[in-house]
Amino acid sequence: MKIMLLTHSFTPEISPPQRRWSIIADELAQLGHDVTVVTPTSSRVVTDNHKRLLDNPRVKLQNYPSLRRSRTMMGKVLKHGVDALLSVPAALTGGKPDIIIATVPAIPTLVVGYVASRLRRVPMVVDLRDAWPDLLRESQVIKFRWLEPLVSRFISFVVNRSEMLITVTHGLAHKMKINGAMNVATISNGVETEGADLTVAPRIHDGKLHILYLGNIGRSQGLDTVIRAMKYVPSSVQLRIVGQGTEKNKLIALADELGVNVDFREPVYGQDVLENYSWADTCLVSLRPDWASFRYTVPSKLYELLYLNQHVTGLVQGEAAEIIIASESGIVVEQCVGGFAEYINFMVSNPESWQTPRRGREWVKTHASLRKSGREYSKLLAEVVRANSNR
Structure with a gap:
């Protein structure tokens, strides 16, 4: 097959969609498919880890210019919108693919995928990694109240007219079927x-x-819950927050206001990630509890922690909580200040509770291997192409 992938992040970038699609694209290429990736031009240095994929003759990058990254939510929305417009020529040029995959978010990629699939008369598959359009309403990322319902209806319109919708959780698949999607897989x-x-x-x-x-x-x-709970735990408890994002400055200010000691650090990569994990007794996976769509959302970081056999403290619900329990890799905690503080104090008094059976890696190999995902993708894409050719 000739596959076109539309994504706002790909190798050598470092991001959740890049980690998912770099492996799946490589597996599709190893299975004999030709993969054209329409993605923004990257300013990151290509390392040895990226070269094998980028040197693969079956994986071709069609890059387009991109706005610089923004740390504000509105800046990110603007960037995704402009990038989508800039991606249109790349999506409409070159050899005709057999099928187009649009991975969401970013939402504008969905629009480009729909337009390109209709103009090029090929089927489209939507790879939905977050609970859109529900998350759009809950996050209130669109500040104009009249606009959000229009965007939500448009997302549903495009998704329901794709030849196949692929979600990353079973709960999201069930939700999208209720919303009218017909051909859904996980x-x-x-x-x-x-x-x-x-x-x-x-x-x-x-x-x-x-x-x-x-x-x-x-x-x-929802990391403010964690920081507020630090007021009620012993000084022997050390909290380190590593990364970047729109809420970081607010959380730093909150820690200063409460007088709690939190070690904020800049993002790390490669070996530095492993060194931080080595420092930790437990690693947090957190999603705020007041957005209902997070009941069928699983943070991609959770799979990495399980694969490295780290102890996980889950401030999560739904499928993410079920995975922590099923893999015997940690504890799911009540998502409130009092509940989290009580849990930490218990951990301090009972250090044996930090231990796990170290079965996370085996669970991931069975249930969350991206190589297996690539092979599953190959079968599903072939079914879509075959069904479309018989029309």
């Missing part, structure tokens, strides 16, 4: 499980409890 997120085995050096305990959050620091994570 291919979960995950990690690379067939490369070099990464390991985290075990921490030498010193009587202190180390709590780590590493990832995006935005409105979705």
